[in-house]
Amino acid sequence: MRKFSDIIGQKAIIEHLYNALRTGSISHAYILSGDAGSGRKTIASIFAAALQCEDLQEEETEEPEQIMSGTGRQAPRMRKKKLLEPCGRCLSCIQAQSGNQPDIITISHEKPNSISVGEIRRMRADLQIKPYSNARKVYIIPDAEKLTIQAQNALLKTLEEPPEYAVIILIANGLSAFLPTILSRCVVLQTRAVEEAQIARFLQREKELPEDQAMILARFAGGNPGQALLLTDDKEFLELRDRTVDFLAHLSRSDAVQISEFSSGIDAGRRDEVLSFVLMWFRDVLLYHSTQNSGNLIFQEDIQYIIEAAGMLGYERLGRILDEIDTASRRLRSNVAADSVFEIMFLKIRQQYLRRV
Numbered sequence: 001m002r003k004f005s006d007i008i009g010q011k012a013i014i015e016h017l018y019n020a021l022r023t024g025s026i027s028h029a030y031i032l033s034g035d036a037g038s039g040r041k042t043i044a045s046i047f048a049a050a051l052q053c054e055d056l057q058e059e060e061t062e063e064p065e066q067i068m069s070g071t072g073r074q075a076p077r078m079r080k081k082k083l084l085e086p087c088g089r090c091l092s093c094i095q096a097q098s099g100n101q102p103d104i105i106t107i108s109h110e111k112p113n114s115i116s117v118g119e120i121r122r123m124r125a126d127l128q129i130k131p132y133s134n135a136r137k138v139y140i141i142p143d144a145e146k147l148t149i150q151a152q153n154a155l156l157k158t159l160e161e162p163p164e165y166a167v168i169i170l171i172a173n174g175l176s177a178f179l180p181t182i183l184s185r186c187v188v189l190q191t192r193a194v195e196e197a198q199i200a201r202f203l204q205r206e207k208e209l210p211e212d213q214a215m216i217l218a219r220f221a222g223g224n225p226g227q228a229l230l231l232t233d234d235k236e237f238l239e240l241r242d243r244t245v246d247f248l249a250h251l252s253r254s255d256a257v258q259i260s261e262f263s264s265g266i267d268a269g270r271r272d273e274v275l276s277f278v279l280m281w282f283r284d285v286l287l288y289h290s291t292q293n294s295g296n297l298i299f300q301e302d303i304q305y306i307i308e309a310a311g312m313l314g315y316e317r318l319g320r321i322l323d324e325i326d327t328a329s330r331r332l333r334s335n336v337a338a339d340s341v342f343e344i345m346f347l348k349i350r351q352q353y354l355r356r357v
């Protein structure tokens with residue numbers, strides 16, 4: 001069974017819910033807002049299970065302190081925190097795990113882009129029936145940003161006078177779709193971007209990835225653990241990474257034909273990713289050049305090529321290379337023929353390698 005201790009980041013939300021469970025001051029309505037993949041649904045289902053659990057467990061775990069800089073390869077300082085977790089053993093927990101807890105109801109909707117007033121009226125009717133076996137009845141409404149205005153007005157009636165046993169958890173990708181009257185009656189909990197180092201540790205644990213691969217994926221995930229998991233299974237992404245790194249490792253020895261071939265082989269939908277790899281690669285080279293230390297590099301596996309490049313390129317040339325990458329990024333955004341953008345960038349980068357001082 002998933003537990004609060006499994007959630008990556010989202011310290012403020014977990015703390016809020018811990019205090020609510022500890023003191024029993026449970027709101028009738030919550031909005032869990034944030035990007036898909038940030039943990040909203042998992043948090044909602046753990047909270048629902050905890051609300052219904054017959055034997056809540058107080059557990060103490062450790063979490064890393066905020067990491068201030070670098071890629072977080074240094075072991076982080078740990079801080080103790082307390083959690084109230086669903087026990088995972090009582091009848092309610094067992095039912096919740098299989099999605100059959102009669103007093104935890106997830107509202108589905110027929111139309112992909114809206115939740116209708118009819119669907120909310122049905123929920124309201126169901127809400128009038130007392131809980132089946134628990135003190136509370138918990139409703140989870142995913143995609144709540146799709147509630148129509150009429151549906152929100154119907155929901156508002158419930159929020160204004162909720163039965164004492166009702167807890168409604170709205171999951172949404174933002175708050176802009178909600179009526180102010182809805183927002184003012186809900187406890188709003190917003191998920192935040194998670195630190196790269198935390199996502200990387202999560203991937204190492206969940207997917208048994210080597211540290212450097214986990215770091216690269218974490219960097220691309222933009223603070224979103226769900227996105228990181230998707231990338232882990234994205235074969236094209238992993239293949240692209242290997243191909244780009246291999247190309248960069250041998251760029252100083254590549255001829256114009258090889259450069260042209262690689263550039264024209266970049267899929268239109270993957271251009272930003274390739275550019276990010278290139279940027280990350282030369283940042284590694286710069287970092288190694290200035291620190292002579294491989295500890296904080298992202299491309300650990302290719303350290304010999306990073307060292308080689310750092311030896312060939314000084315600060316000045318690396319500065320010019322980073323400028324070239326920046327120029328290419330701007331040109332891509334202004335829709336210049338993309339193949340030529342990459343080709344020109346790589347040719348100019350190669351020039352920096354070949355230049356005699």
Ligand SMILES: [Zn+2]
Binds near residue numbers: 052053086088090091
């Ligand atoms: Zn339980």
